[in-house]
Amino acid sequence: AQSDRDTGGDPNETQPLIFAGTGDPRSLDPALANDGETFRVTRQVMETLLVHESGGSEIQGGLAESWEQSEDGTEWTFHLREGVTFHDGEPLNAEAVCANFDRWFNFTGDYQSSNQTYYWQNVFGGFAENEDEDLPESIYESCTAEDELTPVITLTESSASFPGGFTLSSFGIMSPASIEAVADQEVGGEEGAPVLPEYSQQAGDIAGTGPYTYGEWDHDAQEVTLERNDDYWGEPASVKTVIIKTISEESARRQALEAGDVHGYDLVAPADVEPLKEAGFQVPQRDVFNVLYMAYNQEASEELEDPDVRKALAHAVDRQRIVDTILPEGGQVATQFIPDTVEGWSSDVATYDHDPDRAKELLEEAGQEDLTIDFCYPTEVTRPYMPAPKDIFDIIQADLKEAGVTVEADSKPWDEYIPHTDSGNCSLYLLGWTGDFNEAYNFLGTWFASYDSAWGFRDDEVFEAMEAVASEPDPEARVALYEDANETIMDYLPGLPISHSPPSIVFSPDVNPPNASPLTQERFQEASFK
Amino acid sequence: MLRFIVRRVLQAVPTLFGLSILLFIWVRSLPGGPAYALLPENATAEQRDALRRAMGLDDPVIVQYGAFLGRLAQGDLGESLQTGRPVLTEFAMKFPATVELAVMAMLIAVAVGVPLGYVAARRRGGPLDALVVGGSLVGICTPVFFLAFVLKLLLAEQMGIFPSAFRQTPGIDATRITGLFVVDGIATREWDAAWDALMHLVLPGLALSSIPLAVIVRMTRAGVIEVLGEDYVRTAEAKGLHRRTVRGRHVLRNAMLPVVTAIGLLSGSLLAGAVLTESVFAFGGIGQFIYSATQTRDYPVLLGFILIIAAIYVAINLLVDISYSLLDPRVRVS
Amino acid sequence: MAARTERIDRLAELTAARREEAEGRGVWREAFARMSRNPMAITGAAVVAVFIVVAVLGDLIAPYGPTEQNWGDEVFPNRNVFVGPRAENWLGLDNLGRDQFSRMVIGARQTLMVGVVAAGLGFTAGALLGGLSGAAHTLGGATGRRVDAVLMRFVDMMLALPALLLAVSIAALLGQGLVTVMVAVGTAQVPIFARLLRGAMIAQGGRDYVLAARALGARRRRIALAHILPNSMGPILVQLTLSLATAIIDAAALSYLGLGNPDPSVPEWGTMLADAQRFLSGAPQLAVYPALAIIVTALGFTLMGEALRESLDPRLRK
Amino acid sequence: MSLLEIKDLKVHFPIKSGVLVDRTVGHVYAVDGVSLEVEAGTTYGLVGESGCGKTTLGRAVLRLVPVTGGEVWINGVDLAHLPEEEMRRSRRQAQMVFQDPLGSLDPRQNIESLLMEGLEVHGVGAGRSERRRQVLDALDAVGLPERALNRYPHEFSGGQRQRIGIARALVLAPDLIICDEPVSALDVSIQAQVLNLLEELQRERGLTYLMIAHDLAVVRHVSDTVGVMYLGALVEEAGSDALYTDPRHPYTRALVSAVPVPDPVVEDTRERILLPGDLPSPADPPPGCRFHTRCPWRQEERCATERPELRTVGEGHRVACHYAEEIAAGEITPKGVVGPR
């Protein structure tokens, strides 16, 4: 259907690039969102101080050319690029940056709901004035303009979330004029039913600095149109118009691509990768940036308190087969709880190869030849790190059976699964995480820093290893500590890391695809029509 | 007539009211909840609790229901937790797609079903009859989503005749007025946009029409068979009327009476959201939205949408009754 | 004298030849007799019979266990490596290296169970509701009519929700599981049965034989249970047959929406079909087998239901 | 002594309508003040046009429709005011034969259980064999063989079905049988068989019949006394011979003159009174004499305003017409009467 409208000339100028996401974006203001579909759109328009390198996971300068941190890690000084202007013509300067941070810090009312400002809370804690007693004190203190192009952000304490946190799409910088214009548009609605402000629902109200500007958000047709910013500070985009559509159904996305209705889509089902490639589509490979693990909850089953049992189960699972048959190309067996693209990955961790005999032996030693254990897995869901939970469960179940372990299946839909596993109802369960930014703490911190009912163990060695990382303000120094922590964790084996899975993205043959990013942060300015 | 309408509308009030209570209890007793569906895996327990509180989900159900009714009285159905937009806005955005789709499916079903049913009845017992009846039964027995896939595979991917997804080609220059893309295109004389939207309706329309088509074929057939045996058809024949007069005025007009009811009821269920078809064709109507609302436990959307749908359903039933009474003078309401 | 008797015998013979003798057969037996001449019914019954046999004897027929990943190292769905039909696996392997034929055969039982339990549930609850309402309406006087009105409002409420939506709602409420699917699909059928039975009972309630029973002095309960109810069963029995088909299809739809039976150890056609959608591009056969099985089985039940309807329908008789 | 005595019986069916709750907006005056007596062992015939309330009257006697007013005395008991349960038990005394022989038989019951039912609900007869004997007796009385017992209603011809219906009424050995158009659905030859059977049973068992029919010839043939109904009321009552030879009410005259006789000689000479128009709606009966809208002898004023009482004009002859005598005497001439042809 596409080619009908080819009227000759440069397709980049005449033809929109249509890309299918899996859901509608939530807001055009990334500060009010926490989902990838929103960020896919906003990232093209609203740029952050720091970014991950194109197609990789190394942290680089974004709007800030360079940055420094103070010794104690509480002061972050950024050196902004020169000559950057917002889409509304205003210049990018330190004041503009600070205006953004101050705006977020001073959010009130329903903006303080974690549904709206999840990432701010995740990285900075609370707000200037917390309205909910459960919100922690904010670690954000202030932002000052040291000079025209040098904003300094001061924290009350150092955090392992930085500098990575500054790459978060949520912290895309908006023009001061926009901030002023939307200042009076509070999150509306009654208590318990916040309505997102109008500016976040329609194009035209907010300006960023990115290679694209918001063209239109057609809610009826479920499409967001991005128009090229010809005054972009960097290399301008090739394609004039990018349209991001919603196709929530996996196979519908594939069929739309095959029928030529879209030029690309994200989250390709692993089983579709090969056939698509054979049909001439391009499936650029992303590096892995996530982890799937099978957690052992030692409070749910005391048998798991025995390290031999934990190890036996690890030996029983044929993780290679999962990678070979279920994950898309580029998937890896996980040796630890972070992928090797994250700094702090250790090559010296203890490994547990697939060895059913060894598993049986260990179980025998532990006196658990007839172990019966419950195993939870989620339904109605595929996550980037876990494309087919049921199939993975099936394989593990068969493996465990081979080692003499009987599994009692317990499945829940996603929204029930999380509280179910969090509160320690499952002895074994599948879960994982896709990193927000390149910092091992973003993975390990939530799991192993202290006692967690989701894991149900207390191990001082592990907790201390994590504490050591958290209190080290120097990012470089942290790397070595992470390696130690990973080794400690894998010795203790609180759960079995299974795999790292690259979520696939696909493009039609007539497109030069953008660099595939392990953090799924593709930049459409890199794409063009052949 | 007016009295009849008023009566029916008033009768619907307790039904809808009862339904709202049931729905409310149902929706609130769903396990899990938006706090878990909306936040990422790594969110802390505190964050989830805070969100629950912020959404007012910690209050007793009766208090929540009271608040809901209070807002409902002002015509406010709350806001979607998923998208942060008012439920009514959300409905207004999704409903036109569903309407377009339902109308298309119904048009196909009627335009194809009635003639087929008539022919089958006329050739009752013959091979054509068996084919039509058998085909309609197969239509009923095929899971809609599977049919949709097959249609897409053949007509969109293999032959490329129709587009495989969306309501309109992305980026097409179209003005939105009503949200019904075809209507908008015609109203604004953007003929290519209208045509484009129409072409996008064909496949989902076909897929969705399979069940109504089968029902209409069979009802028409049964109706025509019955009417053909009626004395008044014999009277008409005895008057030597032309075949088409007999067929149109005497046979079909009467045989269509039950079909009209069926069309109404079928439209009701089509409008309620063709969950499967919409998701297979990325059509973005209310069915798909309700489905995703069940996944994210978007309570206000579930409650609001289903109530609106029930109201629409009741309204359609009323329309059916009214049109029935227009078509059949015997049941004409005073 | 003898001649006369002979003449009479001969006459009786000739008379008998003209009549179609039907000795002591009730309405139902007549209906079944008619059905047994109907090719539609025969086809339907044959399909259903095969289906039931397979469902019951599945374990004996299936050469392998349905969950044994015996050939797990031969199938790589992510690399588009599937194994099609071959001597040891008649229908090939599924995505985890299990024997597809065995899974289909054993899946029949689950599918049958879903159909039977769901339709049975809808039938029972619907018949109870409809029967109560119908009996109240026909025999209960003014109070009865009020009871009926209240019950019918309730049914209206259920009817105001489209079936699939109702099923999705219930599935969401109950959490996933085989029971959920059956309850969800069954509940969606309740209002249909209730309406049908009530309608039939009200129609029958106006018939003369009900009046005759009252004139005899029979009690209301007896009239409702012994006369009205049995005569009103036709439509809902037809619906029951059709519901078996609908239930199987609806269960597949629920599975497709991810609300199906999540227990992977027991295969079920709907779930298999839904799961196979993922491999549609690489291994369409995985979807085609269960889809065909569902269509054919549903068709079998539908044909039987339609034939039953026809044979019970006085207008279509003759 | 009269077995059945009906006094001023009224059955009004409410017509309901309303916006939210139904209100009664009017009534169908199906039976509106009928008084009559039926002597034990005789047949009282009731004729009238369709919709005049014959069936309703018959049903009201058994309280199968709600009685609005009046009394129904059978064997010294006023059925119209009996409590429900007692009424149910009293139904044994009076049974009914219906017009539609097939419709009044439960299609799923075989003849045995059909005939047994009455005995069972009233607990008649000690044990099954005794009941079976009574059933066989009734079956024999209507001329059906024993092997009919395990057959089903649809396997019989119309006449046989009506016999079954009569047998069902007979098993309970009632005093009164209300026959609501027992033969109008039957072919003439069968009709005669059933009529003969009814007469025979009356002779043998001393039954009393309330015979409802629209066919004047049939009613007259079987009845001792005939009542003519028009719009819910009796307009004339007389011995069955008198009714034909000496009809007093204009409506009866018209009725008698309209019945075709299978004899060309009679037909060619018969005087015909053609009534104009149709039966008015019983929901909105005309004031005064209900028949005045169609009456060829209608007089100004009185007929349209004053409702005539049923009054005795001769031995066992009652009529509800203000001008019965004047008409008989030829003092009033009719309009629109077609003479002999």
Added chain:
Amino acid sequence: MLAGPLLAVHDLAVTFTQRRRRDVRAVDGISFSLDEGSVVGLVGESGCGKSVTSLALMGLLPTRGVRVSGRALFRPNGGNTEVDLLALPNRRMRDLRGRELAMVFQDPLSSLNPVVPIGRQVTEILVRHRGLKGAAARSAAAELLERVGIPDPRRRLSEYPHELSGGMRQRALIAMAVACRPRLMIADEPTTALDVTIQAQILELLKELVTEEGTALLMITHDLGVVAGLCDEINVLYAGRVVEGAPRHELFRAPTHPYTSGLLESIPRLDAPREEPLTPIRGTVNDAIEWDDGCAFAPRCDNYAEDCLGGPPDMRAERTGHRFRCVHPVRGRAPEPTLPQGEDA
């Protein structure tokens, strides 16, 4: 200068063929004729083939599963050309129906289309056959309604069948039948569903129309009383054949076939003393045997003798115009019972 009867039916036979069932011979060789302007009656009990005969003549039998044989010669426009109604192509039949041949059915309610106003149902035939249009057709329709005695015809035009009383409906049907002044009108039990007083009105109307318009009438009924007053000639049908045919006075004076006389004796007559017993024919029409085996009436016949079973009895004519199909006709009235009474014997 007439070339013969208006309609002459020779050996009309209609067989219904059904899958997996034996064929049903509904009409088994009926012959009769009908002169212009005359009234001929067909009487018989239910199921003897009266309606099937009339439908066959009108060409209204279903096209499948029916075998029709014989000839029905009709002279359209009263001219000398004869057409065989049974062999005429459907299109030509359509032209004849409603214009030359009209029919009135038994149940006036079900014979009118419930969802089309009366006026429309009357005008459509005028539009079809008389080429009238619009207002002309409407006023012609109103005239017709007036003609058949419907008061206030203009208002009635826009009413629906259910708003009319039974008598009015039958009048409306008759209005449609006479709309084009047909040569022949077939009335299939036109008064059976009506009350006697209304029946009298309708019969009067039919008589009037026949006399005034010169239309021939084929009157089908089971009521001997009706034919006695109306018909010039009467044919009695039994099991698909004419068993007796005669002018009406002749038939009632001297019924010759035992069936005819049986019928006459089983109806209660208003003019006879009421004590006079009814003599029913025993059994039912279902007891009829195949004509090929002998007289179909034999099992119910009081005059039954062995030779009744020697194949179909021939039609005999004793006196002019009086024919009957019987081996042992009634002579006088002294039936001698040969079989036990009761129909289930």
